[in-house]
Amino acid sequence: MRKLTAKEIERLQANRCTADDWNNIEVAEGFDPAYVCEVAFSGTIRLGRFDKIFTLAGGVPTHSGLYKARLHNVVVGDDVCVRDIHNYIANYRIGEGTYIENTNVIVVDGETTFGNGVRVPVMNEGGGREIPIFDGLSAHLAYILALYRHNHAVIDHLQRRIDAYAETQKSTMGDIGRHVRIVNCGLLKNVRIGDYATLGGTSKLKNGSVNSNAEAPVQLGSGVKCTDFIISSGVKISDSTLVSCCFVGQGCIMDKHYSALDSLFFANCQGMHGEATAIFAGPYTVSHHKSSLLIAGMFSFLNAGSGSNQSNHMYKLGPIHQGVVERGAKTTSDSYLLWPARIGAFTLVMGRHTKHCDTSALPFSYLIENATESYLVPAVNLRSVGTVRDAQKWPKRDARRDSHKLDQINFNLLSPYTIQKMMHGIEVLENLQKECGEITSEYAYQNCRIRNSSLRNGIALYRTAIVKFLGNSLISRLQQGEFSTLADIRARLRPTSDVGLGEWSDLSGLIAPQTEVNRLMDDIAADKLSLDDIQQRFETWHRHYYEYEWTWAYDKLLTYWHKDLDAVTIDDLVQLVGEWKEAVVSLDKMLYNDAQKEFNLMAKIGFGVDGDDRQKVQDFESVRGRFDSNPFVCEVLNHIERKSRLGDEVVSKLQRVKA
Numbered sequence: 136m137r138k139l140t141a142k143e144i145e146r147l148q149a150n151r152c153t154a155d156d157w158n159n160i161e162v163a164e165g166f167d168p169a170y171v172c173e174v175a176f177s178g179t180i181r182l183g184r185f186d187k188i189f190t191l192a193g194g195v196p197t198h199s200g201l202y203k204a205r206l207h208n209v210v211v212g213d214d215v216c217v218r219d220i221h222n223y224i225a226n227y228r229i230g231e232g233t234y235i236e237n238t239n240v241i242v243v244d245g246e247t248t249f250g251n252g253v254r255v256p257v258m259n260e261g262g263g264r265e266i267p268i269f270d271g272l273s274a275h276l277a278y279i280l281a282l283y284r285h286n287h288a289v290i291d292h293l294q295r296r297i298d299a300y301a302e303t304q305k306s307t308m309g310d311i312g313r314h315v316r317i318v319n320c321g322l323l324k325n326v327r328i329g330d331y332a333t334l335g336g337t338s339k340l341k342n343g344s345v346n347s348n349a350e351a352p353v354q355l356g357s358g359v360k361c362t363d364f365i366i367s368s369g370v371k372i373s374d375s376t377l378v379s380c381c382f383v384g385q386g387c388i389m390d391k392h393y394s395a396l397d398s399l400f401f402a403n404c405q406g407m408h409g410e411a412t413a414i415f416a417g418p419y420t421v422s423h424h425k426s427s428l429l430i431a432g433m434f435s436f437l438n439a440g441s442g443s444n445q446s447n448h449m450y451k452l453g454p455i456h457q458g459v460v461e462r463g464a465k466t467t468s469d470s471y472l473l474w475p476a477r478i479g480a481f482t483l484v485m486g487r488h489t490k491h492c493d494t495s496a497l498p499f500s501y502l503i504e505n506a507t508e509s510y511l512v513p514a515v516n517l518r519s520v521g522t523v524r525d526a527q528k529w530p531k532r533d534a535r536r537d538s539h540k541l542d543q544i545n546f547n548l549l550s551p552y553t554i555q556k557m558m559h560g561i562e563v564l565e566n567l568q569k570e571c572g573e574i575t576s577e578y579a580y581q582n583c584r585i586r587n588s589s590l591r592n593g594i595a596l597y598r599t600a601i602v603k604f605l606g607n608s609l610i611s612r613l614q615q616g617e618f619s620t621l622a623d624i625r626a627r628l629r630p631t632s633d634v635g636l637g638e639w640s641d642l643s644g645l646i647a648p649q650t651e652v653n654r655l656m657d658d659i660a661a662d663k664l665s666l667d668d669i670q671q672r673f674e675t676w677h678r679h680y681y682e683y684e685w686t687w688a689y690d691k692l693l694t695y696w697h698k699d700l701d702a703v704t705i706d707d708l709v710q711l712v713g714e715w716k717e718a719v720v721s722l723d724k725m726l727y728n729d730a731q732k733e734f735n736l737m738a739k740i741g742f743g744v745d746g747d748d749r750q751k752v753q754d755f756e757s758v759r760g761r762f763d764s765n766p767f768v769c770e771v772l773n774h775i776e777r778k779s780r781l782g783d784e785v786v787s788k789l790q791r792v793k794a
Contacts (some may be wrong), residue, residue, distance in 0.1 A: 136161040136181055143168045152176070152758040163213065177482040178208035178225075182534045187214035189234055199236075212313070230330065231791040247325035250343035252301030255380055257281055259379050260413045266399065267297040268382040268572045270304075270346055271666060273399035274417050274435075274643040275673045278380075279656075281433070288660035296666050305685035312347065329353065330367070333767065338375075340364075367539040374604045376406075383540055384418075386534035390552025400540040401435075401643065403534055409439075417643035418461070418544050421527055422516040424788065431474060432458040436529065442469040460497060462641055463525065463548075478502065480553055480641075481516050490582040496558045497593070498553050509582040513560060513593025517600050519724030522548070524767060541670075543677035545646040549604040550746020551639040551687040552646045557597040559693075564590050570731070582698040583762055585788075599718045605695060607726055608688035609708070610785055611681075617685050621792060622706070625700055628689060634679075634684030642752070648683055682721075709789050716782030723775045727768065734762040 139147075140317040144157050146168040152177040154160060162182045169717055170185040185199040199216045205223035212231035217224070218238045226243040229235070254265040255670050258281060265648055266272075266280045276293070284358045285288055310630040312330035313316070319336045326340045333349035334340075336357030343364035347353035353366055356373025367385040368564060372378065374390040383389070384401035393406040400406070402418040409427035416418075417435025424441035431447035448454040454475040464479035466472075471487040478484060486504020494500055494511055499522070501512040516522050533544075567578045567590065578585045585593075609628075618624050638649040664672070676683070693699060696707050733754075742758070743751030762768060 136163060137606055138162075147171055147174075148175075152553075154180075159780070161388070170198055172201070173203045174201045177206070180206060180208075181210040181323050183211055183213035183215065183713060185214065185216075186218075187232065189216055208308070209253065209620070227309045227311055228308060229311045230315065233311055233316070234315040235311075235315075235317045236319070238317055239322055241309075241311075241317075241323040242306060243325055246305050246307055247309075247342060248301040249325065249327040250363060250365045250724060251304045252298055253342070253365075253380060255382065255399060257399050257413055257415050258433055259274065259455045260397070260431055266382075267294055267301070268399070269297050269300050269668060270344060270365060271300075271670065272365065272382055272399075273543070273670060274384065274399075275543065275645045276666075276669060277399055277401070277415065278417075278643040283656065286656055286660065289656050292659050292662050300666060307792060314349075315347075328681070336646055340435045342556065351535065354389070358546070367541065369535055379665075388534070402540070402544060403529075415643070418464065418542055419532075431456065432460055433643075434460045435641075436463045436466070436523070436525070438465045440466050440468040440470060441509040443467075445472045445474055447474040459495075461498070462644075463522070465521070481522055481548070483516055483519070483521075492583050493581040494583065496556060496563050496581075496752050497558045500593075501598075504563055509583045510589075511580065511585050511774055512589045513564060513585065514557070514596035515586060515592070517587070517596050520726055520729045520767065523726055542644055543673050544644040545677065545680060547646070549600060550646050551635070551648075551684055552641050553602055554604045554691075559603055561594055561597050564594050602711075602714050603718040603722060604689055605692055606711055606718065608685055609692065609711060610684060610781065612717070613708075613785060613788075619792065624705075624789075624792065625703065628700060628703075630682075630686040632679075632682055632687050634687055635683035637687075639687065640675075645673055645677060646680065648687070651676055651683075705789050705792060712782055712789070716779060719778045719782075720775055723771050723778075727771050730768050730771065731762060734765075735758070 139157055139160055139162060148174040150168065152171055152174045158375060159178065160176055160180040160182065161185050163186040166182055167185060186518060187199040188198045189196055189199065197216060199214045202218040204220035206219050207223060207225040209224055210228040212229055213360060214231055215229050215233050215237045222240040224241040227241060251269045253268050255268055255788055256262050256265050258264045264281045264284060266277055275477055280290065309325065311326055311328045312332065313367055314330060315328055315332045317334045321338045323340045325342045326345065329347035330347045331349050332345050332353040333352060334355045337355045337359045339360045341362045343361055343366065345353050345366045346368050348368050351369030353368065354371045358375030361378040363380045364383065366383045369386045370383050370387045374392055376389045376393045377465040380394045380397045381395050382399045384404065386398050386403045387405065389395065389406045391407040393408060394410045395406060397413045398411045398416060400416040404416045404419065405421045405423065407423045408425040412430045414431065415428045415433040419436045420434045421437065422439040423431055427439050427441060427443045429439060432445060432446050437460060443544065445458060447456045450491050452480065458472060458474040458476045458518040461480040465483045466480050467485045470484045472484065473491060474489050475487045477493045479496065480499055481493055482498065482500045482502055484502045488504060488509045492502060492509050494502060497511060497513045499514050499516040501515050505512045506544050526546060529546050534769045546710055571578055593668045612628055615627065618627055635648050636650065639646060640649050696703060739751050739755045743754040
């Protein structure tokens with residue numbers, strides 16, 4: 136950089152530019168004052184070269200440079216275009232190739248941490264679970280911060296680590312990254328904007344970070360207002376959405392006038408039309424409808440139906456209650472839950488429930504309103520097409536393009552986390568039978584009612600799913616290479632790690648052994664780990680999931696066989712593979728029958744309105760297609776064929792070893 140020459144100053148003045156002191160302006164070699172017009176400079180100024188020509192929508196060429204603006208303490212990189220700034224830009228570094236036009240104010244006023252360290256009162260509006268947000272916050276770290284408040288040493292150390300990080304971000308200068316576009320915006324105050332971000336018509340950004348990058352740009356659209364926030368890479372927010380005191384995770388989408396207050400949203404959440412207040416939205420929490428309110432709860436892999444609602448202020452002490460909806464739950468239109476309540480994994484909630492249900496021990500259930508009662512149908516969601524379809528679509532809808540992913544997401548429907556719940560669920564249901572009698576018409580459980588037939592079917596479905604999971608694990612292990620003797624098989628089956636025994640937890644998308652979680656808590660309490668170390672621990676758990684899963688499954692298989700590995704025979708293996716094949720085919724046939732309901736005569740109501748039944752069928756098939764050619768149905772049939780063939784091949788291979 137160098138000082139301006141007298142000739143350059145003369146040209147700038149001819150271009151109606153002013154400066155409080157021309158000596159405070161430095162420029163790069165190759166600087167051309169011809170591209171600086173009607174600009175008022177004050178404070179310390181550094182200007183780059185202006186060689187680039189931008190091409191705007193419609194093919195309009197615009198040369199880089201500074202036009203009609205007031206700049207105070209600003210560093211302008213090469214090939215930047217700043218034009219038509221209504222007030223001023225103060226205390227910013229603007230990266231190369233950035234385009235800023237028709238914007239009101241861009242300013243850093245005093246010291247700011249750009250949203251890092253802001254406390255978000257998540258889950259409980261009355262306080263007590265405040266989470267300090269920062270650029271690298273993951274769903275799993277937030278889970279610990281929210282739900283391990285009883286471990287004061289852990290919480291204190293984490294909060295100090297995050298506050299220390301926030302201090303490192305504190306500055307009186309802001310950054311607008313490279314190749315950013317800011318057009319037709321209002322106020323940008325104390326905001327840091329990453330590379331390749333696009334801000335078009337954004338109304339207000341105040342005290343926050345837009346962590347955009349070249350791999351995963353952030354897009355903020357018209358009318359958007361964000362205050363006290365962290366926005367992660369790949370996020371899209373538009374259509375007058377309001378965000379206040381929130382963390383927005385990678386790949387999230389918010390638009391259509393959505394309103395979010397005091398909440399955390401992690402990877403691939405979507406919020407449209409509705410409202411969120413004090414929620415912990417784990418990965419894939421989705422709400423697309425007007426009048427849908429998510430409040431004071433923890434969710435993940437949630438699909439909220441239109442008009443879904445919860446209440447958290449039942450008593451005079453205020454909104455002190457909260458709820459937990461475990462992974463994969465769905466709420467139907469106009470469903471309602473009165474907090475406190477806890478809904479089990481992959482449960483469908485229909486109707487209004489005001490009796491504080493706890494269905495966490497019975498996953499994959501239906502929770503149905505009948506008059507004023509809440510009826511629970513255990514395990515029935517295992518045979519639902521919607522459940523399987525959700526599991527298939529989640530990985531396909533991963534919008535994260537950043538190579539560095541903050542959240543470690545496990546998409547498995549069947550895992551040690553859900554299977555252990557099914558095992559416990561069988562105990563719960565069998566104990567109800569023993570205590571109340573096998574011929575009782577209805578059973579009372581956790582403020583719900585379970586019909587006799589639902590209880591018996593639930594036990595059977597859970598057992599089928601458990602066999603399917605154990606068989607999946609066994610066959611996957613056997614397929615990892617060749618074996619010719621029983622000794623080879625036993626060596627193959629023996630776990631390579633002790634990690635995985637005992638209970639498992641779902642840390643908002645990351646499924647991990649509780650022993651490892653406890654070990655992490657001990658290390659954090661002993662102040663042994665940095666924030667990066669903790670993130671690496673999460674990534675290690677995710678990377679070694681299947682190794683840990685086999686340790687758990689192996690232990691359950693020995694219990695299933697009632698013998699040690701050295702006593703396991705080929706017959707034991709063959710029998711389990713046969714039971715696995717039967718379980719897989721049985722569940723797939725249930726899915727097939729469930730899918731068929733989407734093509735029955737009732738589903739065709741509204742089609743062929745001006746014709747007879749024949750035209751109704753033709754109209755339906757022209758829109759929805761035929762049942763036997765539906766992609767999901769075809770995949771179910773193919774799955775039955777593939778798994779049946781796989782089971783036969785494994786049995787044949789095992790029997791050759793026996794011979």
